[in-house]
Amino acid sequence: xxxxxxxxxxxxxxxxxxxxxxxxxxxxxxxxxxxxxxxxxxxxxxxxxxxxxxxxxxxxxxxxxxxxxxxxxxxxxxxxxxxxxxxxxxxxxxxxxxxxxxxxxxxxxxxxxxxxxxxxxxxxxxxxxxxxxxxxxxxxxxxxxxxxxxxxxxxxxxxxxxxxxxxxxxxxxxxxxxxxxxxxxxxxxxxxxxxxxxxxxxxxxxxxxxxxxxxxxxxxxxxxxxxxxxxxxxxxxxxxxxxxxxxxxxxxxxxxxxxxxxxxxxxxxxxxxxxxxxxxxxxxxxxxxxxxxxxxxxxxxxxxxxxxxxxxxxxxxxxxxxxxxxxxxxxxxxxxxxxxxxxxxxxxxxxxxxxxxxxxxxxxxxxxxxxxxxxxxxxxxxxxxxxxxxxxxx
Numbered sequence: 001x002x003x004x005x006x007x008x009x010x011x012x013x014x015x016x017x018x019x020x021x022x023x024x025x026x027x028x029x030x031x032x033x034x035x036x037x038x039x040x041x042x043x044x045x046x047x048x049x050x051x052x053x054x055x056x057x058x059x060x061x062x063x064x065x066x067x068x069x070x071x072x073x074x075x076x077x078x079x080x081x082x083x084x085x086x087x088x089x090x091x092x093x094x095x096x097x098x099x100x101x102x103x104x105x106x107x108x109x110x111x112x113x114x115x116x117x118x119x120x121x122x123x124x125x126x127x128x129x130x131x132x133x134x135x136x137x138x139x140x141x142x143x144x145x146x147x148x149x150x151x152x153x154x155x156x157x158x159x160x161x162x163x164x165x166x167x168x169x170x171x172x173x174x175x176x177x178x179x180x181x182x183x184x185x186x187x188x189x190x191x192x193x194x195x196x197x198x199x200x201x202x203x204x205x206x207x208x209x210x211x212x213x214x215x216x217x218x219x220x221x222x223x224x225x226x227x228x229x230x231x232x233x234x235x236x237x238x239x240x241x242x243x244x245x246x247x248x249x250x251x252x253x254x255x256x257x258x259x260x261x262x263x264x265x266x267x268x269x270x271x272x273x274x275x276x277x278x279x280x281x282x283x284x285x286x287x288x289x290x291x292x293x294x295x296x297x298x299x300x301x302x303x304x305x306x307x308x309x310x311x312x313x314x315x316x317x318x319x320x321x322x323x324x325x326x327x328x329x330x331x332x333x334x335x336x337x338x339x340x341x342x343x344x345x346x347x348x349x350x351x352x353x354x355x356x357x358x359x360x361x362x363x364x365x366x367x368x369x370x371x372x373x374x375x376x377x378x379x380x381x382x383x384x385x386x387x388x389x390x391x392x393x394x
Contacts, residue, residue, distance in 0.1 A: 031278035037195070037254065039282055040187065041374045042365060044293055049375040050364050051295045056161045057360065061148075061351040066156040068118035070146055070348055073134040075109050075204055075218075080132060084201060087159050088116040088325070091166045093199075098226060102218045105209045106136075113219045114201040116162070121236040122196035126159070126370060127256040128363075130154040131205030131318055135342060146347045149338045151205075153263025153351060153359075158199055161363050168373045186240050191385065194237075195254060202318045217318050224250070224321035253327050255279065258319045261334040261341070262359055265299055265352040269332055270307045272314040273323075276330040280306065283332070286365035287358070294363055297354040311335075 042050070055064075062070055065087070073080045088095055096115040101108050114132065117125065123136075132145035132155050146152065172193060175181050181189035204218030227249035232239050238247045255276065271280035283304035290296045291303070319329045341345040368375070 017158065020077060030274070031281060034275045035278045037370075038186070038192075038372070040054075040192075040369050040374070042369055042374065043376075044289070045191040046368075046375050047289060047293060047365055048295065050164070050368060051361050053164060053375060054167075055071070055160060055365075057357050058160075060354065061353055061356065062348045065155070066152060066351075066356075069132075069152040069156055070148060072144055072146060073152070074134060074136040074143075075111055075133055081112060081114060083134065084114055084155070084159070088162065091162060092170075093118055093162070094120040098219075100222050102204065102222065104140075104218070105215055109204070109208075109218075111203040111219050111222070113203055113223050113357070114199075115223075116199040116201075117196060118166070118198075119173065119193075119196040122194055124195045124252050124254050125198045126195060126254050127198045127200050128158055128259070128367070129200040129202060129256060129318060130158055130259045131202040133203050133205055133219075135206040136208055141344065145342070145344060147157045148340075148346050148350050149261050149263045149334075150341060150346055151260050151262075154259035154261075154357060155201060156358070157262070157359055158201070160360055161254075161367060161369045162199060164364055165367060165373070166369075168368070168375065169197075169371075172373065187372065189372065192223040195371065197367065197371060200256075206319050211316065211392055217317065217320065220318035221321045224327075226323055228325055250322070250325055250327055253322070255328045255330055256319060256322050257330045257332060258317060260317055261337055262332070263351045264334075264338045264340070264355055265302065266338070267302075267334050267355065267357055267359075268307055268336070269305055270311040270335055272310060272311045272331050273329055275309075275328045277310060282369065283330075283362060283366050286364050286369070290358070290361050290365065292342055296358040298358070299352065299354050302355070 056163070058064060058066070069080060070081045071080070091112060095114040096117070098113040098115065100111055102111055123209055130151045132151070134150070135145055137143045137145055172181075172189060176190050176193055181193075183189065200223070202219040202223070204215070205220065206215070207215045230249045231246045232248065232251070236247070238251055257279070269280070269283075271277045287296075287305060291298060314331060315333055315335065317331060317333065319331055323329045338346065338350065340350045367373075
């Protein structure tokens with residue numbers, strides 16, 4: 001009898017690589033087809049600079065913004081709304097509120113979405129979103145539900161990010177206003193600045209009884225419908241490029257990035273939509289570089305947060321009314337859900353300080369690269385001669 005010879009380990013590894021390389025290449029080609037904007041990769045020096053920038057990293061899970069949010073936040077509770085408003089008022093962002101009254105299984109309820117835009121005159125925007133409400137329960141002690149991961153922590157991360165981005169965005173705005181915008185090969189700061197960042201904090205994400213199409217995402221459903229029926233003025237740049245149908249506010253959204261169920265030790269983030277697979281890859285790359293530079297603390301067995309598997313179908317959340325109206329969605333949500341989901345255990349004890357810091361830094365890198373912000377050029381001043389030299393010789 002002839003004995004079959006088992007391939008050596010190096011040969012098996014080589015065979016696996018030969019199989020995976022074409023798969024990886026096809027995936028990259030597929031993602032590049034859907035990438036509609038430049039993504040400005042930061043240098044390692046820039047990444048280190050932005051990590052060390054203000055505001056400082058959190059020293060505990062219940063300090064600062066997060067400390068203000070770790071309370072029951074059921075609908076019609078205005079304390080948290082007022083706090084969030086005070087943060088963005090201090091930063092100088094444009095505030096818009098969309099109060100409305102919605103029918104729920106427990107009666108009519110007042111809801112208010114909170115919308116903050118750095119530059120409302122910009123023709124396009126990326127939206128970073130989360131829901132600020134916590135699930136309503138009728139009786140004690142369940143009605144003391146906090147929802148630390150769902151979604152106090154994501155909202156706190158967004159507030160931290162807004163504080164970090166504001167001086168970078170203001171200095172860029174000042175450079176452009178004074179004619180000193182950075183210009184080099186493949187990068188025109190004035191053109192890049194046509195995309196601003198908008199923060200949307202949804203009210204009424206949680207179901208009052210059982211999650212259905214009518215008992216859930218109250219704020220998101222209202223806002224998507226409102227923006228679909230709000231048409232852009234004739235002077236808007238998007239109106240000059242099309243005749244029919246008339247563009248609405250929804251058409252100004254390049255991407256909507258929705259954060260949910262984050263802040264605990266474990267995260268596994270998958271990509272659910274072909275159009276934004278590339279954004280998932282960019283966020284994963286941001287995390288990898290932060291790890292490589294030793295700028296984040298990686299807890300045991302938590303090195304890989306971004307799954308390579310491409311999921312399809314998605315998870316019910318605030319993005320759905322926008323997805324159904326053609327908005328490009330990147331859903332950043334833990335899958336599986338945290339074990340404390342919708343229990344009283346979803347409080348400060350469910351949060352991980354290393355994980356919160358890691359998310360803060362991932363979001364800084366990702367947002368700066370999307371918006372074309374370079375921390376090392378925050379105070380840059382360019383003369384016209386310098387701009388010409390940069391453009392010609394970069």
